[in-house]
Amino acid sequence: MTDMRTPLNKVRGLGSAKEGTDHFWKQRVTAVANVFLISFFVILVISMQGSSHGDVIETLKNPLISIVLLLVILSGVYHMKLGMQVIIEDYVHGEGLKFLTLMANTFFCAFIGFGCIFAVLKIGFGG
Amino acid sequence: MSNADLRGNRPLSPHLQIYKPILTMVMSILHRITGAALYFGTILLAWWLIAAAAGPAYFDFVNELYGSILGRLILFGFTWALVHHMLGGLRHFIWDMGAGFGKESREWLAKATIIGSVSLTLILWIIGYAVR
Numbered sequence: 001m002t003d004m005r006t007p008l009n010k011v012r013g014l015g016s017a018k019e020g021t022d023h024f025w026k027q028r029v030t031a032v033a034n035v036f037l038i039s040f041f042v043i044l045v046i047s048m049q050g051s052s053h054g055d056v057i058e059t060l061k062n063p064l065i066s067i068v069l070l071l072v073i074l075s076g077v078y079h080m081k082l083g084m085q086v087i088i089e090d091y092v093h094g095e096g097l098k099f100l101t102l103m104a105n106t107f108f109c110a111f112i113g114f115g116c117i118f119a120v121l122k123i124g125f126g127g
Numbered sequence: 128m129s130n131a132d133l134r135g136n137r138p139l140s141p142h143l144q145i146y147k148p149i150l151t152m153v154m155s156i157l158h159r160i161t162g163a164a165l166y167f168g169t170i171l172l173a174w175w176l177i178a179a180a181a182g183p184a185y186f187d188f189v190n191e192l193y194g195s196i197l198g199r200l201i202l203f204g205f206t207w208a209l210v211h212h213m214l215g216g217l218r219h220f221i222w223d224m225g226a227g228f229g230k231e232s233r234e235w236l237a238k239a240t241i242i243g244s245v246s247l248t249l250i251l252w253i254i255g256y257a258v259r
Contacts, residue, residue: 042206052183053179056186
Protein backbone atom coordinates (compact mmCIF):
# COMPACT_ATOMS: atom_id res chain seq x y z
CA MET A 1 0.00 0.00 0.00
CA THR A 2 1.49 3.31 -0.99
CA ASP A 3 0.43 6.25 1.13
CA MET A 4 -0.51 9.17 -1.08
CA ARG A 5 -0.51 11.72 1.74
CA THR A 6 2.38 14.14 1.96
CA PRO A 7 4.56 14.08 5.09
CA LEU A 8 3.42 17.64 5.93
CA ASN A 9 -0.23 16.57 5.74
CA LYS A 10 0.46 13.69 8.13
CA VAL A 11 2.29 15.90 10.60
CA ARG A 12 -0.48 18.49 10.62
CA GLY A 13 -3.11 15.79 11.13
CA LEU A 14 -5.95 18.11 10.21
CA GLY A 15 -7.93 15.65 8.05
CA SER A 16 -10.26 16.49 5.20
CA ALA A 17 -12.26 19.10 7.13
CA LYS A 18 -8.97 20.88 8.03
CA GLU A 19 -10.03 21.12 11.66
CA GLY A 20 -8.29 18.11 13.15
CA THR A 21 -9.43 17.36 16.70
CA ASP A 22 -10.50 20.97 17.32
CA HIS A 23 -14.21 20.22 17.72
CA PHE A 24 -13.62 17.17 19.92
CA TRP A 25 -11.15 19.02 22.12
CA LYS A 26 -13.35 22.09 22.67
CA GLN A 27 -16.27 19.79 23.48
CA ARG A 28 -14.16 18.15 26.20
CA VAL A 29 -12.72 21.40 27.60
CA THR A 30 -16.19 22.94 27.94
CA ALA A 31 -17.46 19.63 29.37
CA VAL A 32 -14.82 19.66 32.13
CA ALA A 33 -15.66 23.31 32.88
CA ASN A 34 -19.37 22.52 32.89
CA VAL A 35 -19.03 19.80 35.54
CA PHE A 36 -17.93 22.47 38.01
CA LEU A 37 -19.87 25.44 36.65
CA ILE A 38 -23.23 23.69 36.27
CA SER A 39 -22.86 22.10 39.72
CA PHE A 40 -22.37 25.59 41.12
CA PHE A 41 -25.38 26.81 39.17
CA VAL A 42 -27.66 24.01 40.41
CA ILE A 43 -26.67 24.73 44.03
CA LEU A 44 -27.23 28.45 43.44
CA VAL A 45 -30.72 27.86 42.04
CA ILE A 46 -31.66 25.55 44.92
CA SER A 47 -30.46 28.12 47.44
CA MET A 48 -32.54 30.84 45.77
CA GLN A 49 -35.77 28.96 45.10
CA GLY A 50 -38.82 30.55 46.63
CA SER A 51 -36.96 33.84 47.14
CA SER A 52 -38.49 37.21 46.34
CA HIS A 53 -37.28 39.32 43.42
CA GLY A 54 -35.33 41.57 45.79
CA ASP A 55 -33.47 38.64 47.37
CA VAL A 56 -32.65 37.10 43.98
CA ILE A 57 -31.26 40.42 42.71
CA GLU A 58 -29.28 40.84 45.92
CA THR A 59 -27.69 37.39 45.40
CA LEU A 60 -26.99 37.83 41.68
CA LYS A 61 -25.51 41.27 42.28
CA ASN A 62 -22.56 39.76 44.10
CA PRO A 63 -19.62 40.22 41.68
CA LEU A 64 -18.23 36.74 42.31
CA ILE A 65 -21.60 35.14 41.55
CA SER A 66 -22.03 37.35 38.47
CA ILE A 67 -18.63 36.33 37.11
CA VAL A 68 -19.18 32.61 37.69
CA LEU A 69 -22.66 32.91 36.20
CA LEU A 70 -21.17 34.49 33.07
CA LEU A 71 -18.74 31.56 32.85
CA VAL A 72 -21.66 29.12 33.25
CA ILE A 73 -23.40 30.79 30.29
CA LEU A 74 -20.28 30.99 28.11
CA SER A 75 -19.14 27.42 28.66
CA GLY A 76 -22.66 26.00 28.57
CA VAL A 77 -23.71 27.75 25.38
CA TYR A 78 -20.49 26.87 23.59
CA HIS A 79 -20.79 23.23 24.64
CA MET A 80 -24.38 23.00 23.42
CA LYS A 81 -23.52 24.70 20.13
CA LEU A 82 -20.87 22.03 19.47
CA GLY A 83 -23.21 19.26 20.57
CA MET A 84 -26.15 20.32 18.41
CA GLN A 85 -23.75 20.66 15.45
CA VAL A 86 -22.89 16.97 15.79
CA ILE A 87 -26.58 16.02 15.91
CA ILE A 88 -27.31 18.10 12.79
CA GLU A 89 -24.34 16.65 10.91
CA ASP A 90 -25.51 13.15 11.84
CA TYR A 91 -29.13 13.46 10.76
CA VAL A 92 -29.51 16.29 8.23
CA HIS A 93 -28.12 15.14 4.89
CA GLY A 94 -29.51 17.58 2.31
CA GLU A 95 -26.86 20.23 1.63
CA GLY A 96 -29.25 23.19 1.71
CA LEU A 97 -31.11 22.13 4.83
CA LYS A 98 -27.83 21.26 6.54
CA PHE A 99 -26.47 24.76 5.97
CA LEU A 100 -29.70 26.32 7.21
CA THR A 101 -29.88 24.22 10.38
CA LEU A 102 -26.18 24.74 11.16
CA MET A 103 -26.68 28.48 10.79
CA ALA A 104 -29.85 28.38 12.89
CA ASN A 105 -27.87 26.54 15.56
CA THR A 106 -25.29 29.33 15.71
CA PHE A 107 -27.97 32.02 15.78
CA PHE A 108 -29.97 30.28 18.53
CA CYS A 109 -26.91 29.81 20.73
CA ALA A 110 -25.78 33.40 20.18
CA PHE A 111 -29.25 34.67 21.05
CA ILE A 112 -29.54 32.59 24.23
CA GLY A 113 -25.95 33.38 25.23
CA PHE A 114 -26.16 37.13 24.76
CA GLY A 115 -29.65 37.27 26.24
CA CYS A 116 -28.41 35.63 29.45
CA ILE A 117 -25.21 37.69 29.52
CA PHE A 118 -27.14 40.93 29.09
CA ALA A 119 -29.47 40.01 31.96
CA VAL A 120 -26.61 39.09 34.31
CA LEU A 121 -24.69 42.26 33.47
CA LYS A 122 -27.78 44.43 33.89
CA ILE A 123 -28.41 42.95 37.34
CA GLY A 124 -24.71 43.10 38.23
CA PHE A 125 -24.37 46.75 37.27
CA GLY A 126 -27.52 47.53 39.22
CA GLY A 127 -29.79 48.42 36.24
CA MET B 128 -19.12 4.56 -12.70
CA SER B 129 -21.43 6.52 -14.96
CA ASN B 130 -24.53 4.68 -13.78
CA ALA B 131 -23.66 4.63 -10.08
CA ASP B 132 -26.75 5.24 -7.99
CA LEU B 133 -25.52 8.02 -5.72
CA ARG B 134 -28.79 9.11 -4.17
CA GLY B 135 -31.39 6.37 -3.86
CA ASN B 136 -31.24 2.68 -3.28
CA ARG B 137 -27.84 2.20 -1.74
CA PRO B 138 -27.59 -0.42 0.98
CA LEU B 139 -27.72 0.98 4.50
CA SER B 140 -25.93 -0.40 7.52
CA PRO B 141 -28.33 -1.77 10.16
CA HIS B 142 -29.92 1.02 12.14
CA LEU B 143 -31.80 1.49 15.43
CA GLN B 144 -34.89 -0.55 14.60
CA ILE B 145 -32.81 -3.62 13.69
CA TYR B 146 -31.21 -4.08 17.09
CA LYS B 147 -32.75 -5.26 20.34
CA PRO B 148 -32.34 -2.36 22.79
CA ILE B 149 -29.61 -3.01 25.36
CA LEU B 150 -28.69 -0.86 28.35
CA THR B 151 -25.47 0.69 26.98
CA MET B 152 -27.25 1.56 23.75
CA VAL B 153 -30.21 3.11 25.58
CA MET B 154 -27.78 5.17 27.72
CA SER B 155 -26.03 6.41 24.56
CA ILE B 156 -29.35 7.45 23.02
CA LEU B 157 -30.46 9.08 26.28
CA HIS B 158 -27.21 11.07 26.39
CA ARG B 159 -28.05 12.57 23.01
CA ILE B 160 -31.73 13.14 23.81
CA THR B 161 -30.98 14.80 27.17
CA GLY B 162 -28.36 16.95 25.43
CA ALA B 163 -30.90 18.13 22.86
CA ALA B 164 -33.52 18.70 25.59
CA LEU B 165 -31.07 20.81 27.61
CA TYR B 166 -30.33 22.80 24.45
CA PHE B 167 -33.94 23.96 24.24
CA GLY B 168 -34.23 24.07 28.03
CA THR B 169 -31.80 27.00 28.05
CA ILE B 170 -34.78 29.07 26.84
CA LEU B 171 -36.17 28.64 30.38
CA LEU B 172 -32.87 29.82 31.88
CA ALA B 173 -32.65 32.84 29.58
CA TRP B 174 -36.29 33.71 30.25
CA TRP B 175 -35.79 33.50 34.02
CA LEU B 176 -32.63 35.65 34.00
CA ILE B 177 -34.16 38.25 31.70
CA ALA B 178 -37.29 38.31 33.90
CA ALA B 179 -35.11 38.97 36.95
CA ALA B 180 -33.41 41.80 35.07
CA ALA B 181 -36.76 43.19 33.89
CA GLY B 182 -38.21 43.88 37.35
CA PRO B 183 -40.32 42.51 40.21
CA ALA B 184 -43.69 42.35 38.41
CA TYR B 185 -42.47 40.35 35.43
CA PHE B 186 -40.23 38.20 37.64
CA ASP B 187 -43.20 37.25 39.84
CA PHE B 188 -45.18 36.32 36.72
CA VAL B 189 -42.43 34.00 35.44
CA ASN B 190 -41.82 32.62 38.94
CA GLU B 191 -45.50 31.74 39.19
CA LEU B 192 -45.36 29.90 35.85
CA TYR B 193 -42.26 27.96 36.92
CA GLY B 194 -43.80 27.24 40.32
CA SER B 195 -47.04 25.80 38.90
CA ILE B 196 -47.55 22.03 38.80
CA LEU B 197 -46.69 21.87 35.10
CA GLY B 198 -43.75 24.22 35.60
CA ARG B 199 -42.36 22.08 38.41
CA LEU B 200 -42.83 18.95 36.33
CA ILE B 201 -40.84 20.49 33.48
CA LEU B 202 -38.13 21.73 35.86
CA PHE B 203 -37.94 18.27 37.43
CA GLY B 204 -37.37 16.80 33.96
CA PHE B 205 -34.83 19.55 33.28
CA THR B 206 -32.96 18.61 36.46
CA TRP B 207 -32.92 14.93 35.53
CA ALA B 208 -31.73 15.70 31.97
CA LEU B 209 -28.96 17.88 33.38
CA VAL B 210 -27.79 15.32 35.94
CA HIS B 211 -28.07 12.45 33.47
CA HIS B 212 -26.13 14.29 30.78
CA MET B 213 -23.44 15.20 33.31
CA LEU B 214 -23.04 11.63 34.57
CA GLY B 215 -23.01 10.44 30.96
CA GLY B 216 -20.29 12.99 30.30
CA LEU B 217 -18.23 11.72 33.23
CA ARG B 218 -18.59 8.23 31.72
CA HIS B 219 -17.20 9.62 28.47
CA PHE B 220 -14.23 11.08 30.37
CA ILE B 221 -13.46 7.59 31.69
CA TRP B 222 -13.62 6.22 28.14
CA ASP B 223 -11.42 9.11 26.92
CA MET B 224 -8.77 7.86 29.34
CA GLY B 225 -8.96 4.50 27.58
CA ALA B 226 -10.58 2.78 30.56
CA GLY B 227 -14.00 1.21 31.17
CA PHE B 228 -14.45 -0.59 27.83
CA GLY B 229 -14.62 -4.13 29.23
CA LYS B 230 -17.93 -6.04 29.24
CA GLU B 231 -18.43 -5.76 32.99
CA SER B 232 -17.25 -2.19 33.45
CA ARG B 233 -19.33 -0.77 30.61
CA GLU B 234 -22.45 -2.51 31.96
CA TRP B 235 -21.63 -1.25 35.43
CA LEU B 236 -21.08 2.30 34.16
CA ALA B 237 -24.39 2.26 32.27
CA LYS B 238 -26.26 1.12 35.39
CA ALA B 239 -24.44 3.65 37.57
CA THR B 240 -25.43 6.42 35.15
CA ILE B 241 -29.16 5.73 35.23
CA ILE B 242 -29.38 4.84 38.93
CA GLY B 243 -27.16 7.81 39.79
CA SER B 244 -29.10 10.29 37.68
CA VAL B 245 -32.51 9.30 39.05
CA SER B 246 -31.39 9.25 42.69
CA LEU B 247 -29.34 12.44 42.44
CA THR B 248 -32.30 14.24 40.87
CA LEU B 249 -34.58 13.06 43.70
CA ILE B 250 -32.00 14.10 46.31
CA LEU B 251 -31.63 17.57 44.76
CA TRP B 252 -35.40 18.09 44.80
CA ILE B 253 -35.72 16.83 48.36
CA ILE B 254 -33.02 19.33 49.35
CA GLY B 255 -34.83 22.00 47.34
CA TYR B 256 -38.07 21.43 49.27
CA ALA B 257 -36.25 21.09 52.60
CA VAL B 258 -34.41 24.43 52.42
CA ARG B 259 -37.52 26.28 51.40
